[in-house]
Amino acid sequence: MPKSKEAFHHRGTSYIVMGFLSIFITQLLLNLFIFGYLELEQMGGVWQSSFTIRAFFPEEVSPEVVEDVKERVKALPLVGEVKLVDSEEAKSRFLSYFNLQEEDLGLEENPFPPSLEVQAQRVEELPFLAQELEKIEEFEEVFYGGENTDALLRFYRFFLTAGGLLLLALFVFSLLVVTTVIRASIQARETEIEVWNLMGATKRFIRAPFIYQGVMEGLSGGVTAFVVSLVFFHFLLDFLNTSFPLFFWINWEELILPLGVVSILMSSFLGFLGALLACNSIEEESAKK
Amino acid sequence: MGFLEFKKVYKVYPAGVKALDNVNLSIEKGEFVFLWGATGAGKTTLMKLITREELPTSGEVWLERCKISSLEDRYLPILRRNLGVVFQDLKLVPHWTVFENLISPLLVLGVKKRDAHRLAEGILDLVHLQDKKHHKTEWLSGGEKQKLCLGRALIHRPHLVLADEPTGNLDGATALGLVGTLFEFSERSGATVIIATHSEKLVNRFPGRLVVLDKGKIIQS
Numbered sequence: 001m002p003k004s005k006e007a008f009h010h011r012g013t014s015y016i017v018m019g020f021l022s023i024f025i026t027q028l029l030l031n032l033f034i035f036g037y038l039e040l041e042q043m044g045g046v047w048q049s050s051f052t053i054r055a056f057f058p059e060e061v062s063p064e065v066v067e068d069v070k071e072r073v074k075a076l077p078l079v080g081e082v083k084l085v086d087s088e089e090a091k092s093r094f095l096s097y098f099n100l101q102e103e104d105l106g107l108e109e110n111p112f113p114p115s116l117e118v119q120a121q122r123v124e125e126l127p128f129l130a131q132e133l134e135k136i137e138e139f140e141e142v143f144y145g146g147e148n149t150d151a152l153l154r155f156y157r158f159f160l161t162a163g164g165l166l167l168l169a170l171f172v173f174s175l176l177v178v179t180t181v182i183r184a185s186i187q188a189r190e191t192e193i194e195v196w197n198l199m200g201a202t203k204r205f206i207r208a209p210f211i212y213q214g215v216m217e218g219l220s221g222g223v224t225a226f227v228v229s230l231v232f233f234h235f236l237l238d239f240l241n242t243s244f245p246l247f248f249w250i251n252w253e254e255l256i257l258p259l260g261v262v263s264i265l266m267s268s269f270l271g272f273l274g275a276l277l278a279c280n281s282i283e284e285e286s287a288k289k
Numbered sequence: 290m291g292f293l294e295f296k297k298v299y300k301v302y303p304a305g306v307k308a309l310d311n312v313n314l315s316i317e318k319g320e321f322v323f324l325w326g327a328t329g330a331g332k333t334t335l336m337k338l339i340t341r342e343e344l345p346t347s348g349e350v351w352l353e354r355c356k357i358s359s360l361e362d363r364y365l366p367i368l369r370r371n372l373g374v375v376f377q378d379l380k381l382v383p384h385w386t387v388f389e390n391l392i393s394p395l396l397v398l399g400v401k402k403r404d405a406h407r408l409a410e411g412i413l414d415l416v417h418l419q420d421k422k423h424h425k426t427e428w429l430s431g432g433e434k435q436k437l438c439l440g441r442a443l444i445h446r447p448h449l450v451l452a453d454e455p456t457g458n459l460d461g462a463t464a465l466g467l468v469g470t471l472f473e474f475s476e477r478s479g480a481t482v483i484i485a486t487h488s489e490k491l492v493n494r495f496p497g498r499l500v501v502l503d504k505g506k507i508i509q510s
């Protein structure tokens with residue numbers, strides 16, 4: 001059976017190229033953002049191990065209470081890992097930190113209280129988790145990185161928010177471009193559309209080739225952007241790993257799946273949505289006439 | 290009720306131009322009708338009310354017991370698929386080939402490609418455009434375009450064929466040949482054919498009902 005997409009087989013090459021390029025460029029920018037986001041996530045993971053909340057028990061606390069509190073803390077929703085530092089380990093850490101011997105302290109009893117080292121599931125949840133721990137009466141004192149940590153967290157949050165907004169703006173921009181391109185494409189084929197209408201073609205029949213065009217442009221732009229991005233990031237990460245080997249760079253292989261999925265799904269969805277919006281707006285305009 | 294019925298139809302365009310004035314007309318199935326009148330008599334408006342390119346200002350238009358004057362837009366494709374129309378301004382897509390223009394009603398109907406090819410071959414023979422099958426439509430002469438438009442109107446064997454000034458720019462012999470094709474089609478298939486024309490010669494050469502329009506009113510039916 002003849003497909004309705006065959007109905008508009010003389011599509012203007014310039015419109016196809018415009019649609020392809022707009023999605024390709026947008027997708028490239030999106031891929032750059034995804035790279036930045038994943039890198040930030042990676043750094044977040046590193047920060048997470050550095051930013052640990054220390055919750056101190058009173059000196060005279062019993063081992064049963066410590067165990068009980070540890071279990072309660074583990075059960076809190078924001079908690080990642082919990083480690084018990086008993087009085088002995090606390091003392092040996094102190095000695096090791098200041099490069100001292102036990103005799104140098106001259107203490108008969110161990111004055112270091114046991115504590116819990118608590119990591120949050122996500123680094124940005126650290127202050128909220130610290131507040132939760134402060135509510136536990138058995139703790140005498142709760143410490144976390146304070147101002148420095150807050151400053152870093154603010155930066156982290158700002159980056160995520162700005163990135164999210166940028167992502168949204170890019171999506172809207174891309175949608176506008178695709179819609180405009182498909183609209184122009186539809187307007188260039190007004191004669192065909194009028195003829196199809198008069199021949200008794202349904203809305204679906206008339207829309208189908210434009211939706212098909214949108215999805216294909218999206219898909220081809222997305223796949224091309226995916227391949228180009230992968231090649232680019234391969235060389236970029238090679239360079240970064242060589243130049244800054246101590247920094248925590250993401251592995252190139254880790255990029256393949258997220259970039260592939262986002263490139264293909266997002267771009268074909270963009271193409272589809274753009275074409276649908278263009279068809280709707282043209283139909284609304286012609287209905288008003 | 291007739292196959293096609295106009296009941297107290299008025300059509301006034303926004304500028305205040307009265308195109309149809311209380312038109313009452315009934316056409317039976319299989320009739321071959323000439324709608325005759327001078328330019329501006331309202332022939333094209335009458336045709337457009339049937340194809341639902343226009344709506345009447347008041348009154349009713351019925352086709353096969355269906356009130357097409359109040360048909361919802363979503364049913365328009367069904368109405369139009371059952372019509373064969375030779376438009377006054379042809380409505381051909383210039384950059385499509387003769388074949389592509391010809392089979393467009395079949396594509397809309399979802400006819401299989403093989404059947405579409407077979408039907409197209411028959412119509413190309415009928416309208417003498419076999420040698421132009423793969424030519425771009427914009428390369429055709431005026432007469433050839435009229436023939437192509439006629440072929441497209443007949444290819445899906447509609448029950449009602451409307452031809453609005455189909456011989457407008459044609460020489461006498463070609464015009465007669467074209468109307469002759471329509472007459473034969475009507476005879477053979479039993480389709481109703483309505484031809485809007487201002488040519489007295491044509492009207493006199495073919496047997497058929499004559500409906501005369503003057504300033505939007507039917508003065509002979």
